[in-house]
Amino acid sequence: MATNVLAGAATATGGPGDGRRRGxxxxxxxxxxAGWLFVAPVIVILGLFxxxxxxxxxxxxxxxxxxxxxxxxxxxxxxxxxxxxRLFTEDGLDRRDFMTAIRNNIYYVALVVPTQTVLALxxxxxxxxxxxxxxxxxxxxxxxxxxxxxxxxxVVFLFxxxxxxAVNGLLRMFGISGPQWFADSRGVLHLLxxxxxxxxxxxxxxxxxxLGLTWWEWLSGPSVAMMSIISLVVWTTSGTFMLMFLAxxxxxxxxxxxxxxxxxxxxxxxxxxxTLPMIKPTTFLVLTLGLIGSWQVxxxxxxxSQGDPAKTTVTPAYLSYRTAFRxxxxxxxxxxxxxxxxxxxxxxxxxxxxxxxxxPDRPRWGRRRRRVSEGAAK
Amino acid sequence: MTAxxxxxxxxxxRRGDRGARTLAxxxxxxxxxxxxxxxxxxxxxxxxxxxxxxxxxxxxxxLSPIPDQVVLDGFVRIFTGTNFPVWLGNSLLVTLxxxxxxxxxxxxxxxxxxxxxxxxxxxxxxxxxxxxxVPGVVLLIPKFLVLxxxxxxxxxxGLIVPLLADAAGVFIMKQFFESIPVxxxxxxxxxxxxxxxxxxxxxLPMAKPALITLTILSFQGTWNExxxxxxxxxxxxxxxxxxxLADLVSGSxxxxxxxPLKLGAALLATIPVAIIFVFFQRYFVRDANEGADKG
Numbered sequence: 078m079a080t081n082v083l084a085g086a087a088t089a090t091g092g093p094g095d096g097r098r099r100g101x102x103x104x105x106x107x108x109x110x111a112g113w114l115f116v117a118p119v120i121v122i123l124g125l126f127x128x129x130x131x132x133x134x135x136x137x138x139x140x141x142x143x144x145x146x147x148x149x150x151x152x153x154x155x156x157x158x159x160x161x162x163r164l165f166t167e168d169g170l171d172r173r174d175f176m177t178a179i180r181n182n183i184y185y186v187a188l189v190v191p192t193q194t195v196l197a198l199x200x201x202x203x204x205x206x207x208x209x210x211x212x213x214x215x216x217x218x219x220x221x222x223x224x225x226x227x228x229x230x231x232v233v234f235l236f237x238x239x240x241x242x243a244v245n246g247l248l249r250m251f252g253i254s255g256p257q258w259f260a261d262s263r264g265v266l267h268l269l270x271x272x273x274x275x276x277x278x279x280x281x282x283x284x285x286x287x288l289g290l291t292w293w294e295w296l297s298g299p300s301v302a303m304m305s306i307i308s309l310v311v312w313t314t315s316g317t318f319m320l321m322f323l324a325x326x327x328x329x330x331x332x333x334x335x336x337x338x339x340x341x342x343x344x345x346x347x348x349x350x351x352t353l354p355m356i357k358p359t360t361f362l363v364l365t366l367g368l369i370g371s372w373q374v375x376x377x378x379x380x381x382s383q384g385d386p387a388k389t390t391v392t393p394a395y396l397s398y399r400t401a402f403r404x405x406x407x408x409x410x411x412x413x414x415x416x417x418x419x420x421x422x423x424x425x426x427x428x429x430x431x432x433x434x435x436x437p438d439r440p441r442w443g444r445r446r447r448r449v450s451e452g453a454a455k
Numbered sequence: 456m457t458a459x460x461x462x463x464x465x466x467x468x469r470r471g472d473r474g475a476r477t478l479a480x481x482x483x484x485x486x487x488x489x490x491x492x493x494x495x496x497x498x499x500x501x502x503x504x505x506x507x508x509x510x511x512x513x514x515x516x517x518l519s520p521i522p523d524q525v526v527l528d529g530f531v532r533i534f535t536g537t538n539f540p541v542w543l544g545n546s547l548l549v550t551l552x553x554x555x556x557x558x559x560x561x562x563x564x565x566x567x568x569x570x571x572x573x574x575x576x577x578x579x580x581x582x583x584x585x586x587x588x589v590p591g592v593v594l595l596i597p598k599f600l601v602l603x604x605x606x607x608x609x610x611x612x613g614l615i616v617p618l619l620a621d622a623a624g625v626f627i628m629k630q631f632f633e634s635i636p637v638x639x640x641x642x643x644x645x646x647x648x649x650x651x652x653x654x655x656x657x658x659l660p661m662a663k664p665a666l667i668t669l670t671i672l673s674f675q676g677t678w679n680e681x682x683x684x685x686x687x688x689x690x691x692x693x694x695x696x697x698x699x700l701a702d703l704v705s706g707s708x709x710x711x712x713x714x715p716l717k718l719g720a721a722l723l724a725t726i727p728v729a730i731i732f733v734f735f736q737r738y739f740v741r742d743a744n745e746g747a748d749k750g
Contacts, residue, residue, distance in 0.1 A: 111650040112573025119564040119620040120579075123586055125605075126617035130597030131589075137600060147604065200491060208477065209484045217736060218492045221499075224732050224739060226679040228697040229721035232704055233502045236517065236714050243501055246518040316495070373592045376681050380701050394592040401596045402686070411596050418593040425588045 138411035148407070160412035165288070171409060172289040177388050178396040178413075180290065182372060184299040185392065188307050189314075190367040196315045197363065201322035202348075216323070220316035230313060231380035235259075238305040258305045262387035264297025265304060300389030306377050314370070318363045325359035326352070358432070365428035372421050393417045499725075506530070506719035513714045529715035539720060541692055542699035546678060546724075549615050549695055554673040556619035558666060564620075565628025566654050570637070580629070586622040591682060599686040613687040614695070618677055624669050631665035632658065668738045675728055675739075696724045 133148070141156050142148040163171045204215050222230065237243045238258040245255030282293040299307060329352055337351045353360075375394040378384060384391035384399065391399075393413055401410025497520075504520030505513045512523045533539045567573070568580050598617065599608065607613040635658075643657045644650075659666070681697040688694065694702065703717055732739060 108571045108650065109573045112567045112571035112576060115567035115571065115654075116564040116579060118560040119625055122560070122617065122620040123622060126598060126601060127586060127589060127594065130594060130601040133600045133604070134597035137596070148600065149604075199487075203484050203487050206480075206484050208481050209488065211488075215488045215492060217733075219495050220739070221729070221732060222495055224675055224728055225725050226681075226697055226700075226721075226728065228679075228681050228700045229724045230498075232700060232717050232721040233498050235704065236505065236513075236718055237498060237501070239517070239712070239714070241514050241517060243498075243517040246516075312495070312498075369590070373590050375592045375595075379681075379685070380704055383705070394595075397593075398595050398685075401599075407596060407600075414593045414596055418590070421590045421593070422588065429588075 134411045134414060137407050138415055140408050142407045144401075144405045144407055156408065160408045161416070163409070164412060164416065168289055174388065174391065174396060175393070175413060175416075176288045176290050177294075178391045178393045180295055180297070181299065181303060181389060182374070182392045184297075185303060185307060185374065186368065186371045188299060189310050189371045190364060192307075193311045193315045193318060193367055194360070194363050196311065197318035198322050198360070200315065200319045201326055202352075204319070205323055205326045216320070219319050222313045223316040225313075227313070227376040228380050231309065231377050234305065234309045235381055244305075256301050259302050259382055260386055261301035262385075262389045264300055264389070266296055266298025268301075269298070297389075300386070302382055302386055303390050306374070306381055306390060309377055309381070310371070310374065314367070318367070321359055321363055322356065325356040329355045361431065362428075365424065365431075369421055369424050369428065372417065372424070393420075502718045502722055506715050506722050508715050510713065510715055513718075514712070526715075529713075529719040532716050533720050533723070537703065537716075537720070538691055538694065538699060539723075542694050542696045543723075545614075545693060546696040548611070549618070549680075550674060550677045552615050553618035553677040554670060556615075557621060557624050557673040557677075558669050560620045561624030561669060562628045562659065562662065562666065563654070564625045565630075566632050566658060568625065568629045569632035570640070570658075571650065583622045583625050583629075587626060595682055595686050598683065602687055609688050609690050609693065611693065614684060614693060617683065617687070618680065621673075621676075624673065627669055627672075628662070628665060631662055635661050664738075667735070671731060671735050671738050674731060678728055700724060 137148050138160055139155060139157060140148060141154040146152070163169065164175045165172065200219055203209070204212050204219075239245075240257050240260075242258075244258070248255040278293040282296070283291050286292040286295060333351055333355070334347060337347050342350070373394055374392050375398070378390055378392055378395045379398070382390040384395055394417060397410045397413035397417065399410075400413060401407045404410075500520045501518070504522060505517065506529055507525045507527070508516075508522040509524070509526050509528065516523075564583075568576060568583070602608040602613045602617075605613075607616070639661070640653050640657050643653045648657070679697060680695070681701065684695045684698040685701075688698075691699075691702070700717075700720055703720060
């Protein structure tokens with residue numbers, strides 16, 4: 078035990094001198110070698126198939142490589158940051174496609190994240206109700222879609238949203254004739270404006286607009302086709318997030334809720350002023366995980382729509398794939414990947430920063446916990 | 456029930472009100488739960504029903520789970536008219552090898568990061584955490600580049616080797632090893648057991664719950680893995696099930712929509728994960744439900 082405490086202290090201070098001293102210690106003598114041997118397979122695999130490829134792609138994003146031969150020869154034209162500037166500053170098809178993808182994904186995020194969060198919380202609240210039985214069945218039922226294959230489930234939803242499919246069949250029962258989901262590129266916001274009588278775009282909105290799209294195009298809303306992908310994603314992910322909320326709700330002390338009831342709080346007040354503040358960290362986690370995840374939508378787009386109709390279901394992830402593997406413009410594709418990477422990394426860093434601030438007990442980078450246990454050992 | 460029985464006998468109005476309200480909220484609660492169970496499960500019911508229909512029947516009555524007459528045409532054609540058996544074999548191979556590798560390599564690394572004192576350990580762990588944040592979809596082109604450069608594009612090696620380790624698995628194992636008492640392995644080490652022997656015969660048996668969790672998560676992850684198979688192979692004989700399914704949908708079938716066949720193939724691809732989910736559910740929900748009461 079004594080050796081352990083000493084070794085722990087040595088690592089915590091972590092100077093090179095400590096390392097040498099540690100190396101000479103009997104039982105722990107060969108831990109340096111063993112440690113590296115134990116982690117070697119993981120390092121090799123992650124290094125070779127994760128870090129190295131990122132660096133290679135960074136290089137390719139600065140070239141015009143077309144997929145022929147190796148991208149690391151002098152024949153491949155080096156174009157500097159052209160692939161990036163074409164996405165943002167040069168008017169042309171590349172920027173139009175990229176900005177369309179960004180627009181599509183923004184609407185996708187704006188609908189998916191709030192919907193799945195509210196649905197997950199609502200379901201968790203109902204499942205957590207102490208008066209109801211059969212919780213484990215409902216929990217299983219709601220969670221099951223989350224564990225299935227995204228491709229397999231996309232096939233099912235293609236059938237559900239087919240022109241003569243189940244969704245339109247259901248709508249027909251209510252006297253509504255459903256749209257041709259995957260052929261309908263009309264934006265939902267445009268359709269809503271149509272309902273209130275705005276059928277054609279006001280001239281002011283079709284003249285110019287930021288980043289290569291007109292204001293009218295920016296304000297389209299998600300297309301009808303995108304709505305079916307959105308409903309698929311909300312349907313698959315809500316169960317996971319419900320489990321997170323459920324775990325958080327079960328940690329809310331019953332006595333606290335009872336006390337607030339005795340104080341005369343209504344059910345809504347109790348939810349708003351007792352439950353919601355107690356589960357705030359989980360809510361934040363669910364929101365940010367949703368944000369991060371919904372910038373990565375790819376499988377569903379690939380299987381269900383391939384970006385059609387009229388590019389209204391293209392997302393940056395799918396666009397990078399298509400640019401590289403269909404149009405053989407690997408440089409542009411890689412550049413799109415890196416912009417997407419940047420978006421996601423920024424969201425992740427924000428999340429980790431805020432989570433670490435909120436939850437001081439949580440081990441951050443593994444150091445904090447060791448310091449705590451070291452203190453306990455002393 | 457009790458609320459119902461109480462109600463006529465309650466002396467004060469207040470209590471009667473509350474009983475009625477409890478009953479109403481209980482009814483509402485069940486209504487919501489049943490409604491959403493239908494929303495979440497009925498698509499699977501439709502899938503099973505329609506995979507057993509004829510094509511005109513599926514097109515005419517998509518909502519009904521009951522076939523006019525049960526036909527196995529779709530399933531017969533899955534096995535005779537498509538490459539499904541090949542995809543199934545590839546998926547089994549990839550999943551078995553990748554899962555075994557992941558569990559072994561991740562537990563090795565997790566153990567080292569949790570227990571062994573070696574130089575660079577904390578930096579390495581920080582790297583693992585950082586790597587966990589790298590989103591898979593931005594790796595599509597990079598992975599293709601490296602597989603191409605290494606000459607293993609379009610091969611089993613390219614399909615399997617990159618899946619042999621993942622950072623999240625290392626993280627799970629490290630957290631678990633830190634939670635078990637160190638005294639047993641110390642005793643083994645003092646008795647002269649080598650580090651690997653201590654890990655293999657003393658620590659691993661104690662880590663069974665974490666190993667099962669990791670096995671199941673890896674199985675589910677590699678069985679469902681799609682983007683990687685998309686950029687690592689192009690030969691149809693190397694397709695895994697998700698890749699093959701995606702190929703079916705994008706029109707390799709020829710005429711007609713052939714929904715019974717597609718739904719059947721998707722169903723067969725879902726069944727293994729569904730079985731594992733039903734039997735090992737508590738390992739799926741392990742993290743989310745720590746400290747939960749039995750429902």
